[in-house]
Amino acid sequence: MKWTYPIADFVPGAHPQAVGYSDRPLCAFAAAVASFARGNTLRGMASGLSDAEIEAAAAAQFASANVPQSRAELWVRALNGERISIPHDWQPIDCPIAASPYQIDALNALPVAGGCLGMRVGLGKTITAVTGACYRAWGGGARQTRCWILGPINSHGAWSPYITALRNYFTDVSVISIDQAHKLDGAANLGGVLIIDEGHMLGAMSARRTQAMHRLRPLFDVCYVLTGTFLHAGIEKTLSMLDLAIPGAAVFSSRWKCGEHFRVLVKEKIGSRTVTKLVKPTATRDQFLEYISRYCVMLDKDSPGVAESADIPEQVLETVKCGSFPSIDSLVGSIVAEITAVPPGEIPHAAEVMHLIARSGLPDKIAAWVKVIGPSLCEPWVWFAHYTETLDALEMWLESHLVSFVRVDGSTSKRDRQEAQRMFQAGEVQIFLGQATAAGVAIDLFRACKSCTFDISWKAIDYAQLLGRTARRGSTWETCYHYDFVSNPFQQSMVDRVREGADFNASAVEYQDVKRRLAV
Numbered sequence: 001m002k003w004t005y006p007i008a009d010f011v012p013g014a015h016p017q018a019v020g021y022s023d024r025p026l027c028a029f030a031a032a033v034a035s036f037a038r039g040n041t042l043r044g045m046a047s048g049l050s051d052a053e054i055e056a057a058a059a060a061q062f063a064s065a066n067v068p069q070s071r072a073e074l075w076v077r078a079l080n081g082e083r084i085s086i087p088h089d090w091q092p093i094d095c096p097i098a099a100s101p102y103q104i105d106a107l108n109a110l111p112v113a114g115g116c117l118g119m120r121v122g123l124g125k126t127i128t129a130v131t132g133a134c135y136r137a138w139g140g141g142a143r144q145t146r147c148w149i150l151g152p153i154n155s156h157g158a159w160s161p162y163i164t165a166l167r168n169y170f171t172d173v174s175v176i177s178i179d180q181a182h183k184l185d186g187a188a189n190l191g192g193v194l195i196i197d198e199g200h201m202l203g204a205m206s207a208r209r210t211q212a213m214h215r216l217r218p219l220f221d222v223c224y225v226l227t228g229t230f231l232h233a234g235i236e237k238t239l240s241m242l243d244l245a246i247p248g249a250a251v252f253s254s255r256w257k258c259g260e261h262f263r264v265l266v267k268e269k270i271g272s273r274t275v276t277k278l279v280k281p282t283a284t285r286d287q288f289l290e291y292i293s294r295y296c297v298m299l300d301k302d303s304p305g306v307a308e309s310a311d312i313p314e315q316v317l318e319t320v321k322c323g324s325f326p327s328i329d330s331l332v333g334s335i336v337a338e339i340t341a342v343p344p345g346e347i348p349h350a351a352e353v354m355h356l357i358a359r360s361g362l363p364d365k366i367a368a369w370v371k372v373i374g375p376s377l378c379e380p381w382v383w384f385a386h387y388t389e390t391l392d393a394l395e396m397w398l399e400s401h402l403v404s405f406v407r408v409d410g411s412t413s414k415r416d417r418q419e420a421q422r423m424f425q426a427g428e429v430q431i432f433l434g435q436a437t438a439a440g441v442a443i444d445l446f447r448a449c450k451s452c453t454f455d456i457s458w459k460a461i462d463y464a465q466l467l468g469r470t471a472r473r474g475s476t477w478e479t480c481y482h483y484d485f486v487s488n489p490f491q492q493s494m495v496d497r498v499r500e501g502a503d504f505n506a507s508a509v510e511y512q513d514v515k516r517r518l519a520v
Contacts, residue, residue, distance in 0.1 A: 001025075001061050004044035005032035007251050011291055014252070014261050016043065022253035023205060023239075024214060026065050030072070030248030033058045034079035066189050067218050074141070074221060078111030078246050081294075084141065092134035095127070095165040100309035103128040106297045112141055113246045114223040116199070116296035118230030120509070121468025122312055123299055125226040126197075130162045132224055133193040137169040142221040143191035146172035150213065151197025151226075153177045155442035157418050159197075178202065181212035191221045198441055199225040199241045200233040200461055210240060217244050228468060230298060231505045232461040235264060235278040242295055249295040262288050280504050289511040300509045304516045313449070315471040315480045319495055320372070322487045323364030331357050331488055358494065359387045359455040361487025366397060368485055369452060377403060377430060382451035384466050386436045390455050394433055404428070408443070409435035421445070440465035446475035452483040456494055460501025 002020035022028030036042050036054060046054055062072040086107055091098050103124055106117060110132075119125045136142040147170040149159055159175050166173040170192060176184070178201065194217060196202075202210045217223055225245045231238060239258060242249040252258035255278060259265040262284045267276050281288040301312040326334075335356050339348045373379070385391050391409060398405045406420035406429050424432045425447045432445055436457045445451075451470050456463055471480040484495045 001029055001032075001057070002045045003029070003032045003042050004046075005035040005042055006040045007031070007035060009035075009038060009040065010251055010294070011261065012287075015257070017251075017253035017257060018044065019253060020044070023255060024243055024247075024250075026067075026218060027214075027243040027247040027250060028253040029058075029061060029065075030075050030246075031079065031251055031253070033072070034076045034248055037076050038080055065218060068189075068191075071191065071218075071221050074113050075247055078113035078115075079248050082112050083110065084108060084112050084135070084139070086131070086135050090131075090135060092131055092165045093168045095130065095134075096161045097124075097127050099127055099131040100124070102299065102303070102305035102309050103131065105305060106299060107132040107135070109297045110224075111246060111295060113221065114193075114225075115245045115249070116225045116227065116230060116241055118227055118296050118298040118505075118508070120300045121228035121465055122472025123228075123301070123306065123310060124473060125228065126158055126162065129195050129197075129224045129226055130165060133195060133222070134165065134169045136193055136222050142193045144170055145190040146170055146174070146192035147195065148172075148192070148220075149175045149195040149197060150178045150181060150216075151175075151195075152201055152441065153179070153414065154417060154438060155197050157414060158442040178209050178213070181209045181216060184212065184216055187216065187219055189219045191219070194220040194223040196223065196225045196241075196244060199227045199244065200229050200237060202237065202240065202244075204236055205240060213244060214240075217247060229461045229464045229505060230292075230296060231280075231508055232459070232464060232501045235259070235262075235280070238292065242292070245295060251291070262291075285507070286511070289508050292508065293512055293515065298505075298509045298512050300506065300513075303509065303513050310473050311475075312473060313471050313475050313477045313480045315467060315482060317467075317482050317484070317499070319484050319486060319492065320365075320368050321492070322368040322485050323361050326488055328357070328488065328490055331360065331490075335360075354490075355387070357488060357490045358458075359385075359390050361491075362390060362393055362454060364487050365454050365485035366394075369483070372452075372483060379450060380424070380427070380430060380432075380448040382432045382434065382445050382448050382470055383454065384434050384436045384439065384451065384456075385454045386457045386462075387455055388435070391433060391435060394454060398431060398433070403430055405431035405433050407433045408439040410438045412438065417443070424448075434466070434469075436462050436466055440469065443469060444472065444474060445469040446472055446477075449475070449477035449480045450483075451480070452485060454485055455491070456484065456498060458494065458498075460498040463498040464501070464505070 004016045004018050006016045007014045019028045086104050088101050088104050117125050133147050137144045147166050156175050225241045236255050239250040259278045262281045264278050264281050266279050408420050423429050448470050486492045
């Protein structure tokens with residue numbers, strides 16, 4: 001359908017968008033129909049058609065995409081701002097936890113077909129989504145056929161307590177790994193509610209599981225995309241999450257059109273190739289934050305209404321420089337000399353050297369940790385590391401010093417993961433040793449108020465997630481402390497970079513907080 005639709009009434013100054021050249025044609029088409037419903041004039045092949053002819057063509061196009069008219073109308077109403085109104089005293093039957101007022105308010109701020117819940121780690125995205133799903137089924141806004149929850153497999157345990165409540169409202173309740181999403185092709189077109197947990201992990205549109213999720217979304221009426229790190233993954237994934245929440249919510253037909261408007265298209269030289277990518281908005285930051293606020297609710301512990309319901313401790317971040325802190329030049333020289341001294345003596349690849357620098361200095365870091373804790377280990381600690389080699393070395397150190405611990409990494413089974421959490425929370429072990437990505441989601445470690453990293457992931461998402469393991473709801477501490485141990489300038493720059501990613505996400509939260517206060 002080669003329609004051209006205006007969006008300047010939603011995004012001031014934006015050029016018309018073309019459905020025929022879109023990243024996700026169905027989403028762009030839904031955005032075009034929503035633009036028409038707002039009273040805008042469509043161009044392209046729609047030029048010269050009467051309103052009745054455009055409506056008939058739209059109905060035929062949705063039908064060819066296997067989207068029933070009632071669902072298409074729901075999406076269009078959602079895209080144009082229609083919202084639900086859940087009473088604060090409404091709770092799902094048999095739900096183990098009651099939704100807090102700020103969680104109900106977050107749901108009521110989203111359109112009728114769902115949206116993105118960009119709530120800080122620890123603010124209860126799970127119970128919020130469960131409440132929203134059940135209310136939509138109870139109130140008739142979504143069919144009671146099914147509620148499917150798709151997320152990384154290490155997050156599945158967090159949904160177990162809510163299955164009974166969901167089954168009071170849905171015939172089919174299933175928790176499925178996002179890595180199995182491609183196997184759901186051919187699923188029945190029954191409507192219902194789709195919940196996407198840790199939506200930032202889906203990846204770019206070229207990823208198989210991301211494409212599979214976009215094929216699955218049209219089969220559901222309502223969708224909630226959950227993430228504690230909405231903006232960490234970059235603009236392209238942000239647009240994908242918006243279109244998953246409500247087809248057409250990205251408004252722009254393609255990432256390039258969005259990039260041009262917000263002036264975030266950047267060309268970079270990679271070897272002999274020149275690539276174009278999207279970066280964080282700077283000059284247009286406020287406009288971008290206003291743009292995403294339409295279909296995404298972002299909350300932090302300091303947001304209006306949150307502090308009254310969720311007692312989340314402050315978290316102090318500290319960077320601890322360890323050892324002699326050598327320059328990058330001297331480190332590269334010593335690493336290359338060490339590698340080439342062993343036959344066959346080949347010069348290592350640059351990537352190999354970078355990873356060695358990123359995880360170097362562990363003995364100095366352990367010594368710094370010992371200095372931080374003082375003469376004796378009397379408090380529980382959460383240790384994180386990105387590299388398996390670092391985890392192995394830390395495990396050997398703990399064993400040699402007779403310190404009790406549990407370890408969770410990418411190879412840990414769901415049952416062992418839950419048992420490790422139980423043992424740590426029950427005080428049966430002193431240290432929780434976790435791999436930054438695998439142990440950074442869907443796990444409660446708030447028995448401890450102190451955590452640290454001995455080396456970090458290169459992704460701001462992983463860093464933000466691991467910070468939320470201790471500073472979260474359920475903690476009885478007034479303040480939590482996190483220490484990043486760094487032994488060279490490269491590691492220091494990695495910490496600075498991932499914290500900068502968190503700052504951009506925080507700026508979006510602050511922007512929405514101001515809007516909420518102005519609305520009161």
